[in-house]
Amino acid sequence: MAGLWRRPDRPLARYRGLFVLALVAAILPWFLPNNFFLNIAILTGLNAIVCVGLNLLIGYAGQISLGHAGFFGLGAYVSAVLTVDFGWEPALAMLAGAVVVGLLAFLVARPILRLSGHYLAMATLGLGVIISIVLVHETKLTGGPDGMNVPPLRLFGRDISSERDWYWLVAAVLIVAAWLALNLIDSPLGRALRGLHGSEVAAETVAIDTARYKTRVFVISALFASIAGSLFAHYSGFLTPSEASFQRSIEFVTMVVLGGMASTYGAVVGAAIITVLPQLLTVFHDYEQVVLGLILMLTMVFMPKGLVPNLAVYLKRRLS
Amino acid sequence: MSLLEVSGLSHDFGGVSAINQLSFAVEEGEVFSVIGPNGAGKTTLFNLITGIYKPASGRILFAGGEVGGLPPFALARLGISRTFQNLQIFFNMTAAENVMVGLHRHLDTRLLPTLFRFPSIARGDREAYQEARRLLDFVGLLDFEDAAADELPYGALKRLELARALATRPRLLLLDEPAAGLNATETHEIDTLIAKVAKSGVTVLLVEHDMKLVMGVSDRVLVLDYGRKLAEGSAVDVRADPEVIAAYLGHAGSTLAQPPSVSRKEPGAPPIDVSGEA
Amino acid sequence: MAEFVQFVFSGITVGAIYALVGLGFSIIYNASQVINFAQGEFVMIGGLTTAMLAQGGVPVPIAAAIAIAAAVVAGVALEKLAVEQARDAPVVTLIIITIGASIFLRGLAQIVFDRNYHALAGFSGEAPIHLAGATIVPQTLWVLGTTAALVLALAWFFGRTLLGKAILATSYNPLAAQLAGIGTRSLLLLSFGLSAALGAIGGILIAPISLTSYDVGVLLGLKGFSAAVLGGLGSSLGAVAGGLLLGLIEALGAGYISSSYKDAIAFVIILLVLFFMPRGLLGRRGTERV
Numbered sequence: 001m002a003g004l005w006r007r008p009d010r011p012l013a014r015y016r017g018l019f020v021l022a023l024v025a026a027i028l029p030w031f032l033p034n035n036f037f038l039n040i041a042i043l044t045g046l047n048a049i050v051c052v053g054l055n056l057l058i059g060y061a062g063q064i065s066l067g068h069a070g071f072f073g074l075g076a077y078v079s080a081v082l083t084v085d086f087g088w089e090p091a092l093a094m095l096a097g098a099v100v101v102g103l104l105a106f107l108v109a110r111p112i113l114r115l116s117g118h119y120l121a122m123a124t125l126g127l128g129v130i131i132s133i134v135l136v137h138e139t140k141l142t143g144g145p146d147g148m149n150v151p152p153l154r155l156f157g158r159d160i161s162s163e164r165d166w167y168w169l170v171a172a173v174l175i176v177a178a179w180l181a182l183n184l185i186d187s188p189l190g191r192a193l194r195g196l197h198g199s200e201v202a203a204e205t206v207a208i209d210t211a212r213y214k215t216r217v218f219v220i221s222a223l224f225a226s227i228a229g230s231l232f233a234h235y236s237g238f239l240t241p242s243e244a245s246f247q248r249s250i251e252f253v254t255m256v257v258l259g260g261m262a263s264t265y266g267a268v269v270g271a272a273i274i275t276v277l278p279q280l281l282t283v284f285h286d287y288e289q290v291v292l293g294l295i296l297m298l299t300m301v302f303m304p305k306g307l308v309p310n311l312a313v314y315l316k317r318r319l320s
Numbered sequence: 321m322s323l324l325e326v327s328g329l330s331h332d333f334g335g336v337s338a339i340n341q342l343s344f345a346v347e348e349g350e351v352f353s354v355i356g357p358n359g360a361g362k363t364t365l366f367n368l369i370t371g372i373y374k375p376a377s378g379r380i381l382f383a384g385g386e387v388g389g390l391p392p393f394a395l396a397r398l399g400i401s402r403t404f405q406n407l408q409i410f411f412n413m414t415a416a417e418n419v420m421v422g423l424h425r426h427l428d429t430r431l432l433p434t435l436f437r438f439p440s441i442a443r444g445d446r447e448a449y450q451e452a453r454r455l456l457d458f459v460g461l462l463d464f465e466d467a468a469a470d471e472l473p474y475g476a477l478k479r480l481e482l483a484r485a486l487a488t489r490p491r492l493l494l495l496d497e498p499a500a501g502l503n504a505t506e507t508h509e510i511d512t513l514i515a516k517v518a519k520s521g522v523t524v525l526l527v528e529h530d531m532k533l534v535m536g537v538s539d540r541v542l543v544l545d546y547g548r549k550l551a552e553g554s555a556v557d558v559r560a561d562p563e564v565i566a567a568y569l570g571h572a573g574s575t576l577a578q579p580p581s582v583s584r585k586e587p588g589a590p591p592i593d594v595s596g597e598a
Numbered sequence: 599m600a601e602f603v604q605f606v607f608s609g610i611t612v613g614a615i616y617a618l619v620g621l622g623f624s625i626i627y628n629a630s631q632v633i634n635f636a637q638g639e640f641v642m643i644g645g646l647t648t649a650m651l652a653q654g655g656v657p658v659p660i661a662a663a664i665a666i667a668a669a670v671v672a673g674v675a676l677e678k679l680a681v682e683q684a685r686d687a688p689v690v691t692l693i694i695i696t697i698g699a700s701i702f703l704r705g706l707a708q709i710v711f712d713r714n715y716h717a718l719a720g721f722s723g724e725a726p727i728h729l730a731g732a733t734i735v736p737q738t739l740w741v742l743g744t745t746a747a748l749v750l751a752l753a754w755f756f757g758r759t760l761l762g763k764a765i766l767a768t769s770y771n772p773l774a775a776q777l778a779g780i781g782t783r784s785l786l787l788l789s790f791g792l793s794a795a796l797g798a799i800g801g802i803l804i805a806p807i808s809l810t811s812y813d814v815g816v817l818l819g820l821k822g823f824s825a826a827v828l829g830g831l832g833s834s835l836g837a838v839a840g841g842l843l844l845g846l847i848e849a850l851g852a853g854y855i856s857s858s859y860k861d862a863i864a865f866v867i868i869l870l871v872l873f874f875m876p877r878g879l880l881g882r883r884g885t886e887r888v
Binding site (some may be wrong): 118125293 | 687820
């Protein structure tokens with residue numbers, strides 16, 4: 001799979017998709033009749049931020065993480081605890097959350113990323129579950145399973161509390177996240193990551209320090225999740241440890257896998273589908289798990305590269 | 321000072337000796353071949369020089385510096401590059417991208433400039449692309465620059481791997497059975513290519529079975545047998561050496577390797593054989 | 599001292615279930631190099647189906663048989679419809695497929711049954727037995743006894759029967775096995791079916807002690823995996839040892855240190871084993887053939 005290869009002598013083509021994304025984000029609110037739909041859009045955006053980062057790890061570098069919700073939840077709770085119990089400024093708390101998560105990811109990355117395949121999957125799963133269990137049991141800090149309240153986000157002296165405000169904030173952060181991801185991918189560093197995925201042995205022989213790069217990508221994807229988590233904490237106003245659960249981690253992986261591995265826009269599309277689907281299926285709420293499970297299995301069997309790359313190939317064939 | 325100097329090198333696998341007190345030197349600018357029957361230790365030697373194994377004893381010196389046991393990416397940074405017998409192409413990329421990855425060592429890979437796309441990164445990318453095109457042209461694959469690697473035929477992939485290895489701008493290029501799986505025409509093409517590479521100033525060390533290729537392209541040849549040096553010298557001298565003929569070439573002047581007889585004991589495949597299998 | 603014995607009993611009881619789940623992982627991993635994330639769901643199917651059928655008036659032995667059959671069907675279907683379709687896919691793909699299967703089975707259980715907890719009566723009643731200073735329920739003896747019997751039966755099967763040896767041969771070298779005329783396809787189905795049965799039996803055994811519901815499979819599956827990794831992935835004996843050890847550590851840890859972090863123990867063990875001795879206690883030693 002060669003992906004969306006573009007010759008580097010045509011620079012702005014890279015950002016073509018980003019313009020489309022920005023455009024969609026700009027005009028979407030006009031089509032959303034009320035706050036309920038805005039809420040779904042915001043949640044989609046937050047999930048998309050996580051997925052764009054996770055996609056760097058899974059799709060491009062070819063690693064796997066079944067514990068990313070742990071980073072999401074940890075970022076959320078650090079933000080919450082610092083603002084509630086210690087009176088920190090939300091923006092600073094978010095930064096602190098990112099630092100904590102980044103540090104944790106860095107420390108566990110080296111030993112974990114030495115493993116491969118199933119072992120890596122289980123190690124990341126273990127890490128995520130441990131984080132979630134800690135969040136459940138440190139009730140003095142986190143309120144345990146009953147959850148905790150989170151004050152609204154204050155930026156530039158102003159409370160961000162309306163759905164509209166949140167929409168624009170999340171959209172902006174998502175665009176920035178996608179921009180960073182695209183820059184990373186379409187660069188010597190990004191190609192090194194993809195080479196690592198293609199053949200770790202060969203990557204080493206062209207002077208790529210695979211261990212260091214895997215660590216970097218892992219930490220970056222953890223940071224994306226942490227920021228999204230912090231934003232979610234303030235947006236939702238209420239946090240429970242289920243945000244760090246194994247189920248949540250699987251949801252994120254599903255989004256990346258469904259939308260398309262090795263495709264930033266695919267990650268966004270996947271996030272949209274999986275976030276919106278349960279809302280559409282509220283009538284069939286009981287069937288949610290069955291459908292999710294089926295989606296995972298069918299996608300992996302018939303469309304292992306995910307929707308967007310398959311669509312891209314299909315369109316390329318049609319138009320040539 | 322020789323570019324590559326191997327002295328007293330020994331390596332074994334669980335008590336079975338694969339390389340035994342081997343010493344030889346490769347001079348800068350020459351094409352040096354290592355030949356020998358199956359099980360003679362060619363692959364082991366290759367893996368020792370390219371950092372896959374750490375030598376049990378002995379030294380490997382590159383440009384005077386000790387390199388035995390260094391990991392592959394460190395060796396690449398020093399200017400040692402290699403190809404693989406079983407291709408290790410990046411099948412998830414195009415031909416041009418494969419070569420561009422090879423340029424990694426010479427490009428800006430700092431994280432923050434990458435994330436924010438400083439102008440130096442964009443410029444570096446453009447230059448890398450141009451260099452990749454030049455290298456693809458050098459190996460005769462320019463027409464395939466946009467092709468996905470998994471669509472290319474075997475012969476083209478061998479040349480692509482060569483281009484990628486050259487992209488690192490090595491001083492020493494190690495080729496692991498470059499003619500494996502190629503027909504006569506393709507082998508001749510590789511032959512010409514290797515000569516071209518040597519002419520451009522890169523020292524080449526190759527491990528090969530194909531006698532015609534070896535005799536045609538090499539300046540000097542090392543013959544291994546049971547992990548020991550059987551002969552070392554110019555291609556002409558080695559070919560006429562009676563011991564070499566007896567052990568490997570069969571009757572005088574023959575270019576066919578004699579199939580190993582029943583009495584020849586193979587040390588067995590080494591436990592870790594990363595001669596190309598991922 | 600009595601307290602200690604109590605913990606030991608509860609530890610090896612739940613450990614026996616972990617052992618069965620871990621064995622299931624091990625058998626499937628040996629046969630196909632796949633980690634079956636749906637293993638825990640077989641346990642759930644066993645326990646929940648039996649409990650629901652028993653509640654509906656079906657005699658327990660028949661309910662149990664039906665439950666085991668249901669699990670086997672699920673296991674075979676998983677292999678045939680999902681795993682086999684993705685035979686040459688990268689590891690990530692296979693992992694996600696089995697995860698999808700586990701979510702699917704959980705969702706199915708929700709629909710077919712419900713989301714409540716259900717109880718199953720102990721096989722020999724509930725009258726407590728006093729043993730070595732500890733108090734246990736008769737079901738504990740059922741769990742330990744049945745598990746021991748199953749482990750011995752499997753040891754005999756793999757070590758002494760042609761079929762069992764064929765499965766082992768396939769796991770060591772599938773190509774050679776095929777060339778030797780062994781039908782690897784059907785052996786794969788057999789492995790999945792066997793693992794499913796083991797899981798289901800474990801679920802039925804433990805249901806009277808700890809309640810069963812549609813989502814018991816998640817944690818049990820993960821802990822069973824921890825047991826398999828601790829013992830050494832691919833070693834059946836290791837899975838059993840790992841399971842018992844894990845159960846013991848959990849019980850003792852919960853009893854003497856902190857009960858709220860009991861569930862975390864299994865995952866800390868996974869991380870520690872993977873960091874420091876990925877081959878586990880009894881895993882296949884020697885260098886990896888690349």
